[in-house]
Amino acid sequence: MKTLSKYIYYKCYRMGAMTVTSKKIILIPALLIFFFCSAITPALALDIYWKPANDENATYSQRPYANTNRVDIQVNVKKAKTVEVNNEEAIQIGSTDSELWLFRDYLLKPGENTIKVKVEKRSSSKKDKDSDTETDDLTITVMETPASGSFRYFESPGSKLTAFDKSIGLKLPKDTAVIDSQGRAAFDQSVSIQINTPPTNLAPYYLPLSPLYSIHSASSAYYLSNAGELTLKYDTSTGNADTDMITVLYAPPNYQTSLLQLKMMQKINSYNHTADSVTVPFNKFGFGHYLVARVISDFNDFSLNKTGGLDLSWARPYVMALWTKGVMNPLEKYPDGSYVPDNYFGLTDKSGKKELPVTRIEFISMLGRGLRLPFSASVAQTHIFSDMQDLGVSDVQYLEAALKEGWIPNSLTINEKLYFHPNDPLTREDACAFMARAAGFSLVSQDQATQTLKAYYPSDYNSADNWNRPHLLACIQNGLITTTNKGYLEPNKQITRAEAAQMIYSLMQKNGYL
Structure with a gap:
């Protein structure tokens, strides 16, 4: 105490700013400060660091911001008996004399997080069996901005x-x-x-x-x-x-x-x-x-009329929307086995003057995707139909899911086997059976459907199967198929890929799936 008083006195005296009275004034506060500080144990500034737990190559630091919510906490402290991170025990790394303590995989919440560290130290005095307790904290703010690396x-x-x-x-x-x-x-x-x-x-x-x-x-x-x-x-x-x-x-x-x-x-x-x-x-x-x-790309199919081909510009909104949404895909090969160029969707043959029909399996797959038909993705399928060997996994899954949901009418067995004929062109009659069932349209009786179709399509209504006439009528009434020749229903007419896109688009729009 005397040494401290003399030191303060000496420094003030050397500055030439001390009279006898001022010596007493300065010395008294100095003594008070000394006694006050002596009564308090000075807090140890603990070395607290962190790094992203998901990045093994990251280094520990005291950065105030994080782009991850899972971190490893590191505390460097001497003579620690226990170390707690937010009331949970950290693990000492190495021997009992190690100064390194770790708490792995600590989860942070979005925004500001306070990491409170409590250290119980071994007493430096042999007589004093109690341990000293020291605390410190570190603030880490988890950024919510969707930035790369988050x-x-x-x-x-x-x-x-x-x-x-x-x-x-x-x-x-x-x-x-x-x-x-x-x-x-x-x-x-x-x-x-x-x-x-x-x-x-x-x-x-x-x-x-x-x-x-x-x-x-x-x-x-x-x-x-x-x-x-x-x-x-x-x-x-x-x-x-x-x-x-x-x-x-x-x-x-x-x-x-x-x-x-x-x-x-x-x-x-x-x-x-x-x-x-x-x-x-x-x-x-x-x-x-x-x-x-x-x-941001387009297909040449919609501008074929500029080079003497078909005018399919009307189909662009439907085809592009279904392609964008993953419901319809470009054709891989033409009927002759040659590959369709990348800048063509495959709505026509190579001449650009004849539309290509949609196959039964493509239409069922489009219908399943468009109406969000749930299926259990798995490696093994049951192969209910006997002609599914050459189909892709996704097509098989949608076909079987559609069958289980009742979208596909019962089929006649041939030699005790069922056949779907997946690569055959789809007719208007079959398309209506699939769509009416998938959409859950209300169906009238066969007799009622026959009477209505006969009144409007007397020329060929009877060429449609009797059981399927309610499906045809429902799809006509809901605007999914149209007729161009007055008095003709054309139930056996093949549906083109462009027409199929328009049908699926209309059905998705009607069900609120666009």
Whole structure:
């Protein structure tokens, strides 16, 4: 104490600003400050650091902002007996003399988070058996901006997962669980969502309107017990309100985002379009990468009349809308086996003067996608029909799902086998049977349908099967098929791909699926 008083006295004296009276005035407050500070144990500034838990290459720091909600907390402190992070014990790394303590996988909430650290230290005095307790805290603010590299971790799927200021929302039925490859509830139920920069190779077909959202489970072999819906917001600054040209591209989870190519992505059926968001089905195997984009390319089919071909400009709104929404796809090959060029949709043959018919399997698949027919995506199908061997997995799944839903009328057995004839052209009569059942139209009796059709189409109403006449009448009354020759129903006329697009579009519009 004397030494401190002398020191203060000496410094003031050397400054030439001290009289005998001022010496007393300065010395008294100095003594009071010394006694006050002596009565308080000085708080130790603990070394608290953090890093993103999902990035093994990241380094620990004290950055005030984070783009992830799952972090590892590191505390560096000497002679600690225990370390608690927000009342939960951290783990000492190394020997009992280690100064490094870790708390892994701490979950933060959106916005500001205070990380409170409490350290119980071993006493430095042999006589004093009590430990000293020291505290400190660190503030981390989780940014909600959907910026590239942002990461959100959820311990379980729950009924709704939202992230990045609600720019993405996954809605699931209650009690939805993550399932492992053995069909059991997975030990790790976590789901993560990460934002990445969209691929740069989408031109000249698409313009990205959102980041690339990657949704993953803990293992690539996991899937969900129930299907749900995924809603994505997108950039509206393009100034184009034509939501028919907004699509959602999807790629499986095993593709690396940095290596993603356009050929790895496929359009999926999108609906509930608003000015800034779009919804797509999220099936049980729906983990992967999602991107909202605007279609900016066109097909030469709609300008064939300029070179002496058919005028199919009327079909453009229907075909482009269905293609954009993943309901209808360009034809891969012409009937002669040659490939359709990339800038053609395949609505006509190579001459451009003859329309191509839609096949039975293509129409059923379009109908299933357009009306959101649910099916359980699986590797194995039951193959109810005996002529499904050459069909793609998706087509088989929609065909079997449509059959189970009653969209497809009963078929006659041939040698105790059922045949669908998937690659045959679709007739107006068959199309009406599929659409009326899929849409759930109210049907009149066969006699009533026969009387009405006979009155308006006396020339060929009787060429339609009696059982199918209620379906034909329902589709006519709902504007799904039209007639051009007065008095002729033309039930056996083949439907073109362009006409099929118009029918499916009208049915989707009637059911509010556009």
